[in-house]
Amino acid sequence: MGFHDVIPAPRKGWWVPPAQGAFPLDGETVLHAAPGTERVGLWLRSTLSAATGLPFADGRNDNGIELSVDPEMAGEAYRIVIDGYAIRIQGGSAAGVFWGAQTFRQLLGADAFRRAPIDPACLEWQVPMVVIEDSPRFRWRGLMLDVARHFMPKDGVLRYLDLMAAHKLNVLHFHLTDDQGWRVEIKKYPRLTEVGSWRERTKFGHRASPLWEEKPHGGYYTQDDIREIVAYAAERHITVVPEIDVPGHSQAAIAAYPELGNTDVIDTTSLTVWDNWGISANVLAPTDNTLRFYEGVFEELLDLFPSEFVHVGGDECLKDQWRQSPTAQTRIKELGLADEDALQAWFVGHFDNWLSARGRRLIGWDEILEGGLAPGAAVSSWRGYEGGIAAARAGHDVVMCPEQYVYLDHRQDAGADEPVPIGYVRTLEDVYRFEPVPPSLTSQEARHVLGTQANVWTEVMEDHARVDYQAFPRLAAFAEVAWSALPAPGERDFADFERRMTSHYARLDALGVGYRPPTGPRPWQRRPGVLGRPLEGPPPNR
DSSP states (O other): OOGGGOSSOOSEEEEOSSSOOEEEEETTOEEEEOTTOHHHHHHHHHHHHHHHOOOOEEOOSSSEEEEEEOTTSOTTOEEEEESSSOEEEEESSHHHHHHHHHHHHHHTOGGGGSSSOSOTTOOEEEEEOEEEEEOOSOSEEEEEEEOSSSOOOHHHHHHHHHHHHHTTOOEEEEEOEETTEEOBOOTTOTHHHHTTTEESOEEOSSTTOOOEEOSOEEOOBOHHHHHHHHHHHHHTTOEEEEEEEESSSOHHHHHHOGGGBOTTTSOGGGOOOOOSOSOOSOOBOOSHHHHHHHHHHHHHHHHHOOOSEEEEEOOSOOOHHHHHOHHHHHHHHHHTOSSHHHHHHHHHHHHHHHHHTTTOEEEEEGGGGTTOOOTTOEEEEOSSSHHHHHHHHTTOEEEEOOHHHHBTTSOSOOSTTSSSOEESOOOHHHHHTOOSSOTTSOHHHHTTEEEEEEEEOOTTOOSHHHHHHHHTTHHHHHHHHHHSOOOOGGGOOHHHHHHHHHHHHHHHHHHTOOOOOTTOOOGGGOOTTOOOEEOOSOOOOO
16 A cells, blocks of 8 residues: 555655565564654554554664654644655654654554454564655644534544544534533533433434434533543644534523523523424523623633634524513613624624633634624634635634535435435535635635534434444545645546545444445435435535
């Protein structure tokens, strides 16, 4: 196996002359991590030793692996040299060395992704003698994981961090709260998890489905769980960006603390954590009490997540209750606002300023553009490209995640066997031809595109097997879009990507990923009789 099978594709690679040779790894192969790469060395030794059975003792010689930082390189860039004089993996920082180590693992073959040697008698492994020079296109290469609709236990999150690292993705957008569940312990407000972290039952399929799972569903992460997840991610050079959704998508919080809702419109004490899908009309009241409450939430959150950005949601906030609420209407008048949309902008703006004062940056879904943003705020552009274009032109940083390309809950095929089909058909090739930077942006405006992100909403993904099926193999194509220097969408060599995926499927098999096979779902991956919401035709190109 050579560098021609690596995913994401590296920028440059060539065989060391004169022949396409191989370098052996055996029981005498040592590993040396120079200053600044020690943690990468620990990861690489433990990973390779588990898969190969070789010890990779600490040391330096011609039969060794050398990790080092080259400050002349860009931070996430790396260089691999395997030329018969030890194996050298260099990076512009520890992150670059780590990404190089991920590529090196791919060069060893699919069995290097296993947790134990499948042939204990194999005492020598071969790695191709190549030189690879590589660096990422974007600094934000993200995956949004929705653990609010269906809870993913901690071990599942750690597993997804490993899968992200294997694909050189470096931002986990952690969607922790929604109408259907609150998933993070807040010590100041214990009812958020005592009440808000579970629901009595769950709709099975799209909200039009008549089926219910008639058992409680729930779970949450303790603060120590969060610390472990954040530390595990940091070891893999992944930043975890938490999302606490306000002022909509908040019924679970209101069920726990009814005073957060619009008590002058409905009896909020009668609300429970929502057991259905869609957009709940029960939104936060725009009161000082609500602001103080969520300041308390974010204070604890900032202690748990050291990320530059904190996501506040801001999407799909229905305004019906605010229109009926004397309290909300009085607040609109007091603030001299035009309408309820401006009231939401004021609400989001409060936390924009609050986070800025604490050295953090707010990021939210593109609805937060309506009403204006503080200079440091950023936008997740999900309703197509338009929000991202508007944000970039206004000088705001943008993460491109348009639903018509990178919402991985959308179905992968039009076939009748596709489980719980949601949205437009988005094939592996569709994702591969996604371009995060709209051509209408000038070069100066395009600098505001921090990167891109694939989103996994889990309403119809009740367990990790369903998440695997929806995410893979499309996440591999997305990772190449986010990392590699690809040509324009129409000029991309999808046939070559499919060829490389043949090797990559073997890696995913070794990792135990329940991906969608190219030929369609396996019998146990189907969900016959469970209604989805398929949309026909091509998605709108907006």
